[in-house]
Amino acid sequence: MEFGRVISPIWLLLLYVVIGIYGAKKELTLGERxxxxxxxxxxxxxxxxxxxxxxxxxxxxxxxxxxxxMFTALATNRQCGICRHASDEYQLVGNSWRYSPTFSNKLFFSMLDFDEGSDIFQQLQLNSAPVFMHFPARGRPKKMDTLDIQRVGFSSENIARWVAERTEIQILWVAGAGGAALDGRRSSLPS
Known part of the structure; x- marks a missing residue:
């Protein structure tokens, strides 16, 4: 009887440890990511x-x-018409990179919509869209790691040029129907 009382807490503790080890979310290694x-x-x-x-x-x-x-707000209820145009231009750059003979695992393009990550927008203090940011391989983004669309617009050609300036990776940009320069207007997001 005494033996069972001592063993039970030990087994219970062991069970908690095992659940903690196997139940914890596994962080991916750099190679896996x-x-x-x-x-x-x-x-x-x-x-x-x-x-x-x-x-x-x-x-x-x-x-x-x-x-x-690309931080954006594509849902129709967000009324960001400019976001759709910017997305089309960005898609041209992403496609040009993907189908380029120099495509590698040193550069990736992604998009985060406000409705899928409003907490990230808040963390980065983003209150308008679209915003294009470069997250470098080392260190944190600096001021120049945000494309100044007020100054240069967001044509696919300008996005590709900015990416090359930030990453030193040249993208063989393929002009498409949406390759015309667009102005740098933004749409405000709700607080």
Whole structure:
């Protein structure tokens, strides 16, 4: 009887430890993250993020790849007409990179919609859309890692040029029907 009382708490403690080890969410290694991103990018050049994927692939360190993120608000109830135009231009750049002979796992393009990651918008103090940001392989984004669409617009050509300036990776930009320069207007997001 005494033996059973001593063993029960030990087994219970052991059970908690095992559940804690196997129940905890496993952090991906750098190689696993880069591999998953490469697999996803070969299927879809612009990766769709939510708050969890943003933290997993963009904020997680270490990183040996750059990530370009378009923060947007594409839902019709957000009334961001300019976001659709910017998305089309961004898609041209992403497609040009994906089908380029120099495509590698050193650069990825992604998109985070306000409705899928409003907490990320708040963390980054973003109150308008669209916003294009470069998250470098090392360190945190600096002021120049945000595309100044008020000054240069968001044509696919200008996005590709800015990406090259930030990453030193040249994208063989393929002009499409949407390749015309667009002005730098933004749509405000709700607080």
């Amino acid at each position: 880069a591999g998953q991103l490469t697999d996803m990018a070969t299927k879809k050049p612009i990766l769709t993020l939510n708050a969890e994927k943003f933290k997993q692939y963009v904020k997680a360190t270490p990183r040996n790849y750059s990530m370009i993120v």
